[in-house]
Amino acid sequence: MRCKHEILIVLLTSTILIGYLSLASTYVYNPFSIDLNPVQPPIHLIDPGNPNVNVIIGKTKTSANITLTNNLALKIYDEDENGYIYVEGPSANVNLGNGEYYEVKWKLHITHFEDPIGDGMIILDVYFLCDLDYYLASIIYYGSYVRAALGLSTEPDPASEGQSPPFSINPNQEHNFKIRLKRSIDGATLIIEWFIDDVKIYDYTLNILMMVTVFQSYFGWLNQDRLYLKFYAYIDDVEMSISEDFEDGIDNLFTEHRTGNTGKVVAYYVYPQNSLIIFDEIGVYNVSLEVYAIEGIIPQRFNASLWLNKSGQYTQQVKIINGNIELGETSKITINTGGYLSLFINLTAPYPSTPFTWDLTIKSYLKYGVNDIVTVNYPIRIMVTSK
Amino acid sequence: MAMIKIRERYNKILLLTVLTLITGFVNAYVFTYYPLTTYISPTIPPVIFKYGSGTGKRDLRETIITVSIGSANTSISITLHPTYQKTYYKDIARINNTDSNAYYIMIDVTRPLTNSKITSAKMYFYEGNIMKLEVNLLTTGRTSYVQINGKAEWIINVEIEISETDGSYNNPPFTSDSATLKLIYSTQNIETPP
Numbered sequence: 001m002r003c004k005h006e007i008l009i010v011l012l013t014s015t016i017l018i019g020y021l022s023l024a025s026t027y028v029y030n031p032f033s034i035d036l037n038p039v040q041p042p043i044h045l046i047d048p049g050n051p052n053v054n055v056i057i058g059k060t061k062t063s064a065n066i067t068l069t070n071n072l073a074l075k076i077y078d079e080d081e082n083g084y085i086y087v088e089g090p091s092a093n094v095n096l097g098n099g100e101y102y103e104v105k106w107k108l109h110i111t112h113f114e115d116p117i118g119d120g121m122i123i124l125d126v127y128f129l130c131d132l133d134y135y136l137a138s139i140i141y142y143g144s145y146v147r148a149a150l151g152l153s154t155e156p157d158p159a160s161e162g163q164s165p166p167f168s169i170n171p172n173q174e175h176n177f178k179i180r181l182k183r184s185i186d187g188a189t190l191i192i193e194w195f196i197d198d199v200k201i202y203d204y205t206l207n208i209l210m211m212v213t214v215f216q217s218y219f220g221w222l223n224q225d226r227l228y229l230k231f232y233a234y235i236d237d238v239e240m241s242i243s244e245d246f247e248d249g250i251d252n253l254f255t256e257h258r259t260g261n262t263g264k265v266v267a268y269y270v271y272p273q274n275s276l277i278i279f280d281e282i283g284v285y286n287v288s289l290e291v292y293a294i295e296g297i298i299p300q301r302f303n304a305s306l307w308l309n310k311s312g313q314y315t316q317q318v319k320i321i322n323g324n325i326e327l328g329e330t331s332k333i334t335i336n337t338g339g340y341l342s343l344f345i346n347l348t349a350p351y352p353s354t355p356f357t358w359d360l361t362i363k364s365y366l367k368y369g370v371n372d373i374v375t376v377n378y379p380i381r382i383m384v385t386s387k
Numbered sequence: 388m389a390m391i392k393i394r395e396r397y398n399k400i401l402l403l404t405v406l407t408l409i410t411g412f413v414n415a416y417v418f419t420y421y422p423l424t425t426y427i428s429p430t431i432p433p434v435i436f437k438y439g440s441g442t443g444k445r446d447l448r449e450t451i452i453t454v455s456i457g458s459a460n461t462s463i464s465i466t467l468h469p470t471y472q473k474t475y476y477k478d479i480a481r482i483n484n485t486d487s488n489a490y491y492i493m494i495d496v497t498r499p500l501t502n503s504k505i506t507s508a509k510m511y512f513y514e515g516n517i518m519k520l521e522v523n524l525l526t527t528g529r530t531s532y533v534q535i536n537g538k539a540e541w542i543i544n545v546e547i548e549i550s551e552t553d554g555s556y557n558n559p560p561f562t563s564d565s566a567t568l569k570l571i572y573s574t575q576n577i578e579t580p581p
Binding site (some may be wrong): 025026027028029030031034035036037038039042044058059060061062063145200212250256282350370371372373374375376377378 | 415424432434438440444445446447448449450452461462463464465466467468469470471472473474476477478481494495500502504505510519524529545547550551552553554558559560561562563564565566567568569570571572573574575577578580581
């Protein structure tokens with residue numbers, strides 16, 4: 001009986017002590033305040049006025065909805081190191097009279113290019129007869145630059161007669177390539193001229209004794225002697241004495257000779273174009289683009305590239321491959337007070353046997369920051385519709 | 388009959404007498420005085436505010452991220468300059484537990500941001516890459532307790548989202564707004580602070 005009493009007393013005492021201990025708490029209150037003094041946006045989004053792109057800018061110039069319409073283009077590809085593809089247009093059979101000219105040109109964008117040896121690839125050529133000699137006038141692509149070249153067909157070197165210095169191009173963009181053969185008014189000379197984006201990069205003059213014939217003139221694409229090349233290229237519009245824009249889904253102009261995993265096919269294509277201007281009103285900022293979602297009906301094997309461009313400088317691209325975001329953010333590019341950037345977008349997908357209506361939205365942020373401390377995100381929605 | 392009445396009267400008088408006596412006892416206070424001494428020995432504050440790597444750095448439109456910390460490092464005032472859409476500030480200030488013992492931290496928003504153009508306002512506390520606390524600056528209230536380890540340092544990030552509705556690119560979204568908070572820390576996490 002006495003033992004029970006002692007236990008009870010100990011229990012009661014412990015409970016009281018624990019109670020007192022738990023109540024013996026210390027609290028410290030430290031004041032903390034945050035003040036916001038907002039500013040007007042230092043970076044503005046602007047509609048580039050591109051007729052092929054519909055851009056709606058938000059009231060504060062801090063958001064944008066971009067609508068692109070897909071085109072069709074001829075995709076030429078070489079996916080292995082053992083094959084070649086030689087694509088050619090129809091024979092022109094043109095005799096150049098005095099004062100007459102003949103030209104071949106197309107809009108071309110090479111989206112992927114692997115050239116381990118660095119010898120380049122002929123991306124446009126014209127084959128003609130001048131007096132008794134056959135010549136090949138061509139443009140050779142090396143990735144970040146091109147050269148104009150003129151060679152005798154009997155020589156293995158496509159530049160046996162002459163070539164231009166390297167002419168830099170932005171490989172992320174589509175370019176206009178053109179070769180023109182122009183006979184002088186007196187008929188005594190043939191002037192060959194090479195143009196990139198309407199800028200003449202080279203010319204060469206041949207004396208004529210008798211005639212100039214483009215009768216065996218195939219214009220086209222040559223890489224049959226360079227099996228190791230791998231590439232994807234899109235020809236958007238072909239213009240010469242005949243034209244082709246592939247809008248019926250059929251390629252009417254070209255024949256091909258090929259081996260290996262190579263080919264040509266009409267494909268959906270939105271060629272890289274200025275879709276948004278980013279203007280810096282004040283300050284120095286590091287700008288990038290982040291794609292975080294793709295919604296809607298995504299075509300099979302849909303690919304997209306997005307990047308920022310500043311007068312020749314361009315960021316690493318956002319890459320969407322087979323409908324998946326493989327690389328979600330561009331590298332950063334610095335913009336200064338009064339400076340401009342452009343957003344470029346390139347989309348491709350195979351042209352299906354049964355065409356369908358596109359309804360696709362790419363959600364992204366234009367991000368700009370100061371010293372990696374402050375980052376501002378502007379929402380950019382990119383929609384793609386069918387023509 | 389007369390005897391009964393006398394008896395009843397006697398009982399009443401007795402009852403009144405007893406009540407009077409009881410009341411008298413209750414009012415007869417007893418005061419006992421034991422000596423009790425309270426010693427106050429202030430210590431240096433174990434949990435303090437510190438400047439972050441973003442303190443004093445350039446903010447938008449050539450403004451500056453301004454952080455003022457009291458002389459005892461126990462109060463802080465932060466001024467930021469966001470714009471439309473989402474502006475994120477990283478490591479603008481820090482909380483440092485200088486003690487080797489752990490404490491429990493709670494944030495109390497006593498006055499929230501009130502401007503209707505602010506669609507979201509969050510303050511984040513990170514230890515390394517781990518988020519320890521998220522505070523909504525648009526509503527009053529307290530977070531739950533989170534332990535800060537001895538010698539640990541948390542960085543403070545802030546994210547402000549401002550709607551462009553009714554805004555203009557050549558005007559700020561609004562003039563100013565402010566929120567007041569309390570950083571509460573305790574040696575225990577059992578009881579709610581008073």
